[in-house]
Amino acid sequence: MRTATITRQTAETSISVTLDLDGTGAYDNQTGVGFFDHMLDQLSRHSLIDMTIRAEGDLHIDDHHTVEDTGIAIGQALVQALGNKTGIRRYGACLLPMDDALVRAALDLSARPFLIWNVDLPSPKIGTFDTELVREFFQALSTHGGITLHIDALHGLNSHHITEAAFKSVARALREAVELDPRKADAIPSTKGAL
Numbered sequence: 001m002r003t004a005t006i007t008r009q010t011a012e013t014s015i016s017v018t019l020d021l022d023g024t025g026a027y028d029n030q031t032g033v034g035f036f037d038h039m040l041d042q043l044s045r046h047s048l049i050d051m052t053i054r055a056e057g058d059l060h061i062d063d064h065h066t067v068e069d070t071g072i073a074i075g076q077a078l079v080q081a082l083g084n085k086t087g088i089r090r091y092g093a094c095l096l097p098m099d100d101a102l103v104r105a106a107l108d109l110s111a112r113p114f115l116i117w118n119v120d121l122p123s124p125k126i127g128t129f130d131t132e133l134v135r136e137f138f139q140a141l142s143t144h145g146g147i148t149l150h151i152d153a154l155h156g157l158n159s160h161h162i163t164e165a166a167f168k169s170v171a172r173a174l175r176e177a178v179e180l181d182p183r184k185a186d187a188i189p190s191t192k193g194a195l
């Protein structure tokens with residue numbers, strides 16, 4: 001079973017994340033940050049990774065710790081659920097349009113965290129959500145998930161559309177990367193023999 005549960009507790013946040021890599025995209029995500037829940041739902045729905053997330057953070061300060069720490073916990077859960085990565089495709093990429101927005105994500109489940117973030121979000125807020133937190137989320141996901149993650153926005157006018165396209169493109173790329181490759185189901189996809 002490629003599943004994992006991570007619980008993570010600090011003075012700032014209390015988070016639990018349960019993932020099933022071989023799911024159907026079923027989700028139940030409650031972080032107290034409405035727009036972020038909407039994005040996490042996209043991440044699950046389009047990766048087909050079942051996702052149950054509960055986060056209680058210091059939202060009286062702002063959304064920063066909650067968003068970042070949820071990214072950390074999802075990354076840790078991915079690492080745990082992937083195990084030694086036998087049989088996975090490892091790489092994934094997706095060019096995803098959403099109205100005015102066109103976002104490209106390319107990723108490698110390499111255990112080498114690296115984020116390229118070439119995304120300009122024109123407005124500082126989406127509702128009450130600080131758009132600068134979108135990069136913080138993907139930075140945490142990359143670092144703690146051991147993901148080489150490139151995200152480039154090729155076009156976009158509306159920050160909600162650009163952000164949503166980013167989450168959806170990463171989700172589609174992740175779906176591909178975590179999938180088992182039936183042509184090489186018994187091997188770790190690296191000439192090093194380990195990932």
Ligand SMILES: [Mn+2]
Pocket residue numbers: 038160164
């Ligand atoms: Mn939306």
